[in-house]
Amino acid sequence: MPKGKASTGTYIVEVAPLSKSSLIGNLSYFSTTKLLPGTLVKVLLRNSLSLAVVLNSKSAYSAKSEIRRAGFALKKISEKNVLPAGFHPAFMKGVMETSVYYAMQPGLLLYSMVPKMLLESPEQFFKNSEQSKDNGKAELKTKETFFVQMEVDERFGQYRALIRQAFARQASVLFIVPTHYDAIKARENLSQGIEPYVHVFTLKEKKGDAKKMWEEARTKEHPVLFITTPAGITFDRPDLDTLILERENSRVYRTLARPFIHYKVLAEKICKETGRQLVLGDSILSIESLWKEKSGEYGELSLIRWRLPSAPTKLVDVSSRPDQRGKFEIFSPELKSLIHKALEEKERIFLFGARKGLAPTTVCGDCGFVLPCLNCGAPVVLHKKNNENNIYICHACGTRRESHTVCGYCGSWKLVPLGIGIERIAAEARELFHEAKVHILDKDHAPSDVTARKIIHNFREKGGILVGTELAFFHLEKIPYTALVSADALFSIPDFNINERIFYLVSRIREMTQNESIIQTRNIGKQILAWSAQGNIIDFYLNEVGERKSLLYPPFSIFIKVELISLKSKESLVRAKGALLEWQPESYKDSIILRIPRDKWPDKDLVRTLSLLGPEFSIKVDPESIL
Template identity: 25%
Template structure:
């Protein structure tokens, strides 16, 4: 097939064909023909309007070719939606690679990557048939008559309007009857959802721009003193601000719209609507004033040297070693080369603090991108990145999918973090690994940064696949925090509930607060308590949709499922025995907040978890409160301990380390060490060593022995030997397949059929087995684990066989509703 990237007008009249990506989960991209009059306008990456299954979509052209498909006659492209491509070839290559590697459709990636306002789909409009000459509608039933009469008057109606007229959401059968009777027909309209934001700007009338004319007006002012006050307020505001908006003028002058209207009618002021950015504009700053320590300078030089021979490098810097300052110096170098830089962080919560740091040095060059932005804001960010106006993009996982024009450097901070891996929905990609491939398309460099690198990354450094730079000195020569393991078994228990704040931790918190320092308390569970239990018979309330216990959220007075999001009223009577006594089992951040407020009534307490951080700026607000010392104690889940830098924190308490150490997962030791070491790194980051108290019952766990010494290397050696012995990554590639169906038996049968069809790989397959939580959203789950050697050909053949077997199984009517979810490199 002859693929062409550009076409001259000499081809006008020749029939060409385009492979188009539509935002749907389809096995392969479909082909449409290009009408001859559009030959010179259709290019790779441009959005086009296409019809599929009687609906219209905005698709993206993946490739153009001249050879007609032999199996079918493609339908024509209907229209071109933009004047220039939405994507560059590098993004389309990235999508192809992601679809192949993560076993998904390019339409899935389009859904994840492209802002919602670019992913148009059609809206049905019912049109009155002007050639319908039968004015007698009496033969229609009541609903048909009501709709036909409305149509005869308005001539066209949208679906939502029809639903209101008929007071029903089930309107399609009625519409179908009217179409069959030739009363109307359906027309599909593709709607552009993005709208330019406009604001009203106020300027002085051109006749008064002359100072003498303005002075004469003011000297001869008659009545209307309020209008005079407003005019003077405008003149003052004009001197202090470059442009004056109507809303700002009325607010600062405490004036009414009527007073402004009077000045407009007298041709003294002029109102004009203009397009404005939804994103705030910042001043440009060109210099980076940072003094690096000797250790930081050596690390920076080592990274630069490493990039001479290897495009990828790991900066392994202990907590509070000043990795961010090194990143800033590197970013400056790439900006001087007029290159774009992507700075990736695993959590939105981290961006607030890093934003403030980077803005001090780069000002307007910084663009932020994460899931809290509105669809219109995302469009504007997309366009800024694509045009090259956005030089530095700071973002979470999805920022890797932006259309960079000339990418020079990708920084993946906290590269070990599990948040870089998307688990739901498809595509289930790892943004860190995707960044490594994406950089190759630009010949860019990737700097991975972490105090606790993932075993896979550190192993790649040992194998010389990545460069390696170690920064083992905390900034300012501050000592690493002292870690104290507190054995909860040694404490007397007065109640059934677990101890939340031990006497030792309480004493230490009091001491720290008396010194004017701050405390972080960490618990990796949100809500009030993970579950409640009947004190009489032991019954535990579970979600009706999932096989999981419900979490108690006291502030909402609800029981909530953290898997499907369903909320239930709080239970006061046990349905099993009729008892009224319920016990709170374990504890979450909400209950900790309540206990802390009781024990330390003078302290100002804040909480940061998914329940308390909802709005776009909520995380930034609570971080700023803590930075400004308006909070004494901050309670939180993982988002409060990863990468944040608070100079006044003297004590960190881990309230329930057992919940981190006791998971049935081959990565549990690695993840526990990473999380607890990151937690400890929040303490004593400036002038003196901080203290960390870890409350735990299993005090002999090997991870704790490594942790007390801050000994990453010993943990790595211990874990890598176990991985090699039991054949786990980084020595093999993992693919996990989840098989789901609302009928448990059907799901199990489909899972066994899948394994039967993969007999060639039977020695690589474990399962099928039911996971611990075997039903979510009324779908029963079976899982299959595949361990494959790190051989590209074997992995490719397995993926092909897996997809073919899934297609074969879904040909049977019984299994058409079965969902097969492959997860490549699962967390």
């Protein structure tokens, strides 16, 4: 468009380039055609064509004063670069709301949501459908979000009924689970009688098979059940009217790298704008979700279970039980008895450890200094290095160093490992039960899904003892006997949601237990352990919400963590804190913490300020942890 000129047949088009860069914001072009929000186009960016999504179009004539003030000529989107593909305008509105909520560029968010192999041929996998012919103006009535809180077998019974009802009204269902393994189990539990209409997409399939599965599910005449991980959240059909988010309380729904989002929030906003029914399910829903149900914001699909009937769980006090040499035992007499019982019955037993390695923390016996990583300052974890000497590994940045070292503060050699890691648990199990096969399942021993499945297969076939972290939850089904070897390491984490995490972990262990479970602790007086051992959700919830309300913790506020990525530019932290003074920032290590009342977020001025801080900062809205 010539500089400063506009005509009635010309439109200003705002687009979001689909890019992994947080520096590329929304851009303006002109077109002789009015383009719908969600339309995919190719735009000239840095002398090459890049894929972008249309956010809005408006008449250039009505915006001529803005064009005149711009002072530069807009580039044109030619008709050949307008693809016959895109997303429904209502879906795009949900994406836009999510990007504002997380203070990020919509192009970055959408780029992270869409599987890259599908972006190679968007005309095939995101082809414009009949639903876009309404120009995005059709009235889409928002449906109430429903919760399902009950044990897994009963919960999947509810899901099967929902899917049958959807098929009866000629509607499709999008079923999202945390992991590939969950997707396989969901197909086994949900496909009876509807096998031809069930499709699973997790990105674990071969590329060609995954593309074929997506396209078959998208084009099939009959309604479908599309089971997927968060990788398939952009799947769409004209008849899709229900989204079920299973294991709503799973940490997997939080991304670990930019963009930092929670897929539950994305699902909520998409369903709100598209008029889809959202169902959130878990054995124990998150505190935030339960609070929304109690406050009347969301509803129950069926009566919420506030007490879960699972296998008998016994709390064992190990606070004062040294062995004959005066050392505290890792396995109490009760746990040894349970393991003996399992092995005599030739049954399997799962021993849960909260931390990897031999010892999660090492302190100086003379001055109390916690041994840190020499690279990033985080506490290092002691690991066993094959049959050689032990080694310290930083789980924050991966830096390694030999265990023969001294205190960095006073120079003492008296370094004392503290805590119980799963390698120490496994070593103790091998020493006490020589004949038993001991398996270990954590990210160190199973860096890939294939390795994890192999470990689980061996455990299932050969039996014995499995020692594992939370990773085991995604691969295990019902186990005859289980034990939480030490709950105490979790209590040492001074985070606002640690009680919720402990309650959820213990409850998951109870849920997977068929016969009997044990929880060992030196904090026997902690009421949270008694509630979790009993499956008493209501008392835990009321106590936790009461404490959070008094401290203005989530869900009564939103935490925003602004973290400095490069430690070399600490002056940037001072500058950022100055820019955020209006919102009363608090400093913690190399981070800035903001606490915003829930009803005040998103705050447009704060979103704008955060977006201007620069690439040396990562911004996490409503993070799992503020440490």
